[in-house]
Every structure is written in C-alpha cells, then in structure tokens.
Amino acid sequence: MITGYEIMEQMKKGNIKIEPFDESCIGPNSYMLHLADELIVYDEDVIDPKKEKSYKKITIPDEGYVLRPGELYLAKTQEYTETFNHVPILNGRFSIAALGISIHITAGFGDNGFCGNWTLEIFAVKPVRIYKNLRICHISYFPTIGDSSMKYEGKYLGQRSTQISKIDKEYLEGAEKC
Amino acid sequence: MLTGLQILEEMKKGNIKIEPFNKDQLNPNSYNLTIPNKIAYYTNDLLDVKGGNKIEIVDIPEDGYLLVPNTLYFIGINEYTETKNFVPFISGRSSMGRLGISIHPTANMGTNGYKGYWNFNIWVVRPVKIYPNMKIGQIYYYKAIGKPLYHNKVAFTTDLYQTLKNKHIVGDNWIYI
Numbered sequence: 001m002i003t004g005y006e007i008m009e010q011m012k013k014g015n016i017k018i019e020p021f022d023e024s025c026i027g028p029n030s031y032m033l034h035l036a037d038e039l040i041v042y043d044e045d046v047i048d049p050k051k052e053k054s055y056k057k058i059t060i061p062d063e064g065y066v067l068r069p070g071e072l073y074l075a076k077t078q079e080y081t082e083t084f085n086h087v088p089i090l091n092g093r094f095s096i097a098a099l100g101i102s103i104h105i106t107a108g109f110g111d112n113g114f115c116g117n118w119t120l121e122i123f124a125v126k127p128v129r130i131y132k133n134l135r136i137c138h139i140s141y142f143p144t145i146g147d148s149s150m151k152y153e154g155k156y157l158g159q160r161s162t163q164i165s166k167i168d169k170e171y172l173e174g175a176e177k178c
Numbered sequence: 179m180l181t182g183l184q185i186l187e188e189m190k191k192g193n194i195k196i197e198p199f200n201k202d203q204l205n206p207n208s209y210n211l212t213i214p215n216k217i218a219y220y221t222n223d224l225l226d227v228k229g230g231n232k233i234e235i236v237d238i239p240e241d242g243y244l245l246v247p248n249t250l251y252f253i254g255i256n257e258y259t260e261t262k263n264f265v266p267f268i269s270g271r272s273s274m275g276r277l278g279i280s281i282h283p284t285a286n287m288g289t290n291g292y293k294g295y296w297n298f299n300i301w302v303v304r305p306v307k308i309y310p311n312m313k314i315g316q317i318y319y320y321k322a323i324g325k326p327l328y329h330n331k332v333a334f335t336t337d338l339y340q341t342l343k344n345k346h347i348v349g350d351n352w353i354y355i
Contacts, residue, residue: 048307050242074276111208119276123303142320145181150182155273165273167273
C-alpha cells in the first residue's frame with residue numbers, strides 16, 4: 001500500500017486523479033472521501049438480480065438524514081477518481097464505523113482503470129443521523145504487480161451519479177464484465 | 179495486488195490453480211467465482227461458538243432462491259483453487275454489494291498454500307434472490323513477502339468435503355461447514 005506522500009507523487013505522474021483534491025484530507029496511507037447529498041434506496045419488497053429494479057432518490061437535507069437498520073442505502077462520494085497501475089480500495093473511517101455505519105457490503109476494492117465517483121453501499125447497525133459533506137471513508141492504493149494493460153471496462157465505468165446494481169444487464173446481454 | 183494478466187502468468191508457473199477456469203471471468207485485478215445449486219443455513223436461533231449448531235441444506239432452483247435478513251447462509255463455490263507464494267483474498271462483486279449481499283462477515287483472507295474450495299458465508303441487508311452459477315464473488319492475490327510457512331492442514335476443506343460426501347450429506351455440488 002502506498003503512503004499519503006506517494007499518493008501525491010502518483011497524482012503528479014497521472015496514475016491517480018482525485019477531484020476535488022484537498023491536501024488536508026491526505027492521511028499517512030489514504031485520502032479521505034466525502035459523502036455527496038444523494039442517496040438511493042430500492043423500492044422493492046424482494047430484490048431480483050435478473051430484473052430491472054425500481055428505486056427512489058433521497059436528497060440529504062442540511063439538518064441531516066436518519067439511516068435505519070434493515071435498509072440498504074446507495075450513496076456516492078463527492079470525489080471523482082481515476083486510477084491506473086494501482087488498485088484503489090475503500091475502507092470505512094474508525095469514527096464512522098464506531099457509530100455502526102458500514103460503507104461497503106462486499107467489494108471494497110476497485111479495478112485498475114476505474115474512473116468515476118464511488119458508489120457506497122451503506123447500512124447502519126442502529127438508527128444514526130448522517131450529513132452531507134461528511135468525511136465518510138478512506139481511499140487507499142495498492143501498486144499492481146504484473147502487466148496492467150487490462151483496464152476496467154465494466155458497467156460502472158465513468159459513473160458520476162449513484163448507480164444501482166446493473167447485474168440484470170449480464171442476464172439480458174450475457175455480458176461478462178464485472 | 180496481482181493484475182488479471184499476472185494471475186494468468188502465475189497459473190502457467192504453477193503458483194495459482196483455478197479449476198474450472200474460464201477467461202471470461204478474469205477481471206483487471208481479480209477472477210470471478212461462481213456458486214453451485216445448493217446452499218445451507220443455520221437453523222438454530224442462537225449460535226454457540228462451542229458447536230452443536232444445526233444446518234439445513236437446500237436447493238437453489240433455476241428460478242432463484244430467496245435470501246432473507248438475519249440468517250447466515252453457507253455456500254461452496256464451483257471453483258477449486260490452490261495458491262502458492264501469494265495470499266489469496268475473496269470479496270463480493272460490486273454488483274452484489276449494491277444488492278445488499280455480503281459474502282463474508284469478516285474473514286476474507288486465505289492462506290499461502292491453501293488448497294481447496296472457498297466457503298462463502300452469506301448474509302443480506304434486504305430480501306434478495308440468488309441463482310445457480312451466479313458470479314457472486316471474486317478472488318484476488320497479494321504477494322507473500324518472506325520465506326513461506328505452509329500449514330499441514332492445507333487440504334482441510336476438501337477432506338471435510340470428502341467426509342460429507344461419503345456420508346451422502348453432500349452431492350457433487352457440495353457444501354462444507
């Protein structure tokens with residue numbers, strides 16, 4: 001994993017882009033990402049991966065929004081990132097985790113070549129109020145080992161808004177990309 | 179972390195084995211893993227770390243199986259893997275995370291030298307269906323640094339699988355606990 005200074009070095013080399021970038025958010029081996037004001041919840045009793053899913057958007061007001069246990073909230077980072085020759089990985093912050101907020105259900109890492117705002121998969125252990133602009137998670141980077149010419153070309157490339165799962169597309173189109 | 183193309187290289191060198199292997203499941207820095215058509219879940223209301231926990235094994239039909247919150251499921255994967263000189267990790271796929279499907283409560287690290295079938299411990303945030311052969315997780319690799327220390331118990335999961343199979347607890351599409 002690269003250090004905070006190395007993250008800034010790799011930004012100069014064009015391997016890492018974080019926009020907007022604020023040097024005060026650099027940590028010893030990560031960069032702190034902020035929560036945007038957009039949440040998505042599925043509007044389905046049962047989620048079926050093979051079918052299109054209905055959902056609703058929620059805008060986090062200035063006074064904050066209460067997350068409830070048992071609900072899945074998709075959110076996005078304010079930051080747009082690009083990563084080459086490294087594997088970006090998201091982790092929760094201790095201060096947020098200590099409130100029972102988890103920011104990703106499974107895949108904490110991205111692919112070499114992923115460009116976009118990150119979609120967070122948020123759930124809460126207890127009811128908890130969150131606010132927009134919250135410093136919600138860290139992004140860290142592992143250098144890739146080996147030929148890194150195979151770049152991410154998946155369904156979420158270039159995403160700027162919160163994106164629900166597009167797994168149904170694999171069944172519709174037979175696509176194989178993650 | 180190894181790139182997808184380096185995973186292929188290490189397979190040629192014999193450091194990594196994934197069977198069956200399908201190049202379509204290779205990602206820029208991971209390989210997608212698929213699930214069989216059987217799943218197990220705990221039937222106890224209260225689990226006991228000392229043991230005695232009961233499981234029920236059920237089929238995942240072609241039209242899907244409904245996973246519900248507050249239940250812990252086990253599922254084997256279709257792929258047999260071996261890893262030498264690297265540390266294998268598993269993770270859910272982003273498309274699964276976005277559906278609220280977690281494939282491990284915490285332990286997603288394997289061991290250098292591990293031979294066998296991975297077991298996913300699945301829980302869900304909201305009710306959600308799964309299907310046989312779904313590409314639900316991915317395996318990725320970190321380089322091991324230093325002289326390798328291998329366990330003697332590396333074939334543990336396959337041995338256990340064999341025991342369950344001999345007792346007719348599992349079929350060809352297996353589950354282990």
